Amino acid sequence: MFVKVCTSFLAVKQPIKSLRKQSGLSYLHKVGQEPLKPLTLGLLLEQTVQNHGENLAVISRHQGKRMTYLQVLQQADRLAAGLIKSGHQKGDRVGLWAPNMLEWYITNMACARAGLIMVAINPSYRPREIEYCIKKVGIKGIICGHKFKNQDYYELLKMISPELSNSEPGKLKCKNLPSLKNVVTIADESLRGTYNYNDILDLADEESVKLIKSNQDSIKIDDPYNIQFTSGTTGHPKAVVISHFQLTNNGFFVGQRNELDKKHQTICVQVPLFHAFGIVITIGASVNNASTLVLPSPEYNPNKNLDALRDERCTVIHGTPTMYVDLVNVQKKKERKKYLQKLQFLEVPLLATSVQGNSVYGMSETTAVAFQSMPNDDENTSVTTVGHLQEHLEAKVVDDNDRIVPLGTPGELCIRGYISMLEYWEDQEKTKEILGSDKWLRTGDQVVLDENGYCRIVGRLKEMIIRGGENIFPKEIEDFLNTHPNIIETHVIGLPNERLGEEVCACVRVKENCTLTLEELRSFCQGQIASFKIPSALEIIESFPVTTSGKIQKFKLIEKVLSGKSKK
Structure with a gap:
């Protein structure tokens, strides 16, 4: 960053x-x-409430909601208690897959208060990406939005977990995702196989909330709080704890x-x-x-x-x-x-x-x-x-x-x-x-x-592309594009862009007698990888610049593309 x-x-x-x-x-x-x-996030929130409990913590304008720090703590403890009663235990990984909204903020605090490890997931992720996240860190529960832009989170989850719609809430048994047991949707309606966000709040009672409050000292300051997915040159996101x-x-x-x-x-x-x-x-x-x-x-x-x-x-x-x-x-x-x-x-x-x-x-x-x-x-x-x-x-x-x-x-x-x-x-x-x-x-x-x-x-020193503030790593996109039936080899580079800083350019070699247009490439990517990773430029390359050991020299590839000599 x-x-x-x-x-x-x-x-x-x-x-x-x-x-x-x-x-x-x-x-x-x-x-x-x-x-x-020497504070956990949960105790820091308590400290802030003691001193400034009436301060507004969050104003979610698009939802028409406002909440003070005191209200945040009260709501977070209810949600934390509900998550524990729905089957979660300290140390479980809970995915948070939603756009900016009040419930995101509350869920983050609830995980901290319950001793759960909040796994932050890009709200633009598609099924193959969310599947990787779940498997990588053994996510037990996911709290997700319902519909956002062209994302229907419930339908996307059913694509990788077809058993979801026939399961009881909190008792998912998925062959593809064995760790995943609980799906909570932030929705205005109840969706089969999931808890509604409000259902989790309703699971809490006075005793379970008291237990959350009394258990804060059992959460150590060096305990994992959050997992961030960050990509690398291997092509698969690494999970930073x-x-x-x-x-x-x-x-x-x-x-x-x-x-x-x-x-x-x-x-x-x-x-x-x-x-x-x-x-x-x-x-x-x-x-x-x-x-x-x-x-x-x-x-x-x-x-x-x-x-x-x-x-x-x-x-x-x-x-x-x-x-x-x-x-x-x-x-x-x-x-x-x-x-x-x-x-x-x-x-x-x-x-x-x-x-x-x-x-x-x-x-x-x-x-x-x-x-x-x-x-x-x-x-x-x-x-x-x-x-x-x-x-x-x-x-x-x-x-x-x-x-x-x-x-x-x-x-x-x-x-x-x-x-x-x-x-x-x-x-x-x-x-x-x-x-x-x-x-x-x-x-x-x-x-x-x-x-x-x-x-x-x-x-x-790394090959990371920064497009409009999003960190993009070429190998992940290259591996996916290489599954295209007309592509022999792909190397992704970043090209200067006045507005975004960099744009994603796919340099590809295509099979003999085959063609490929940018529109066809983008259509192939649509719905398979996050939209910000989809190339906005395409260069058909006859040969890639390499070292004597055969390693691709991406800096020379960038020079060729920028000079217009990529096809020569």
Whole structure:
């Protein structure tokens, strides 16, 4: 995750305190001035309720619902009790597969209060993708929406679990998905074989709710809280496991850098809640500071976001660079510039110098944020770097031989500290590849560190494509496209795109006497992979550039496509 943002040109940079460094080398240690919090998310929510229970926690505009922190805790405990009574036990994985809505927020808190591991699932996932998620981490229960855009979650689940419609709620026996026992739908109607979300709430009684409250101390701060799916060069998403301790503290220090602790803030949420951005930077920081989250719509919609900014008097807005490009364009058309001028934080470079902003760098494997702008950074620093090292962390930049390079020299960024993931779920081999026995986490990103503790991204050692804020890994798409009857070989690359940052381009070799058009390719993908992964460009390639050992040189492939020489 790499977000560029804008900072007020009137700000004055303050001296960096508590920074220890090895003279001349790219090694930094940011000593925190405040201690880490020994809290689970459930106890953090309790603490916030004790101090700010009447603060609005969530405003879901598209649902017409508002809920205070006290109401969130009460509802979460009821849902947690209902989930336990429906057959779940501490440590069970519960998938959360829905767009931005109040029930997503409540379910997340309920899982934390019950000691369940919340598995965040992209609401755009199709059957083959959700099937992989269920099998990978042994999901026992899924709480899902009903209908979203072109998604009918119930019908999609029946495609991979045909036994669902003939099962009793909570007693699913699926040959294809043996771990899955319970499906809960957030729907206005009852669907065969599932619990309705309200049914789970109704299962709770006074005694079961009391049990949830009394069991909070049995949930340890280092227990797994969340599983995030993040793809890799192997083509299959890896399951990143994050603890309560990591979420609580990364959210706290993100909030500090954003100065959420200075006064009550109302945050317009453009990002999807299932992402690390939504879970940690948005929810984690807001609960730490009793801030109010505003959900303008279930999906990204710049018009509704602008309406939310005006109607709810939002002081903060969260989003990716692409979202801000759209937001500004809509704002110009509707002459709504005045809405943006009141915002305290706006995450887009050079949008408006009157708006204070924030740059961050991180990844799912580092919980969320490792580097972030300081509150008083000047505009140039905010635009040209991804910020300063977070508190209680170490960072170093190494060469190919794992030696620390001099300051100002490019190399691979490594991070060590409380934010390093617990593991890739039950995958010791992959965990060891990124997280060594010395606890240094290798990010795979090429950076430059300066002597003041700021980081500048030079390039990506990985092949990840970032399209409109979505992380896309080519191998997963390549494996799927290679099942097309006319395709011999596929290699997916990212091409520059002014609005999205990058677009997905499929470079393919087709069988002799066969043809393939972009429309045919996109039709083949429709309904099989998430829409944001479907290529928006197609290049028919006669031969791919390779090394002497036969490895594809993707950087040369990109050059060929951009120069128009791909077919020569």
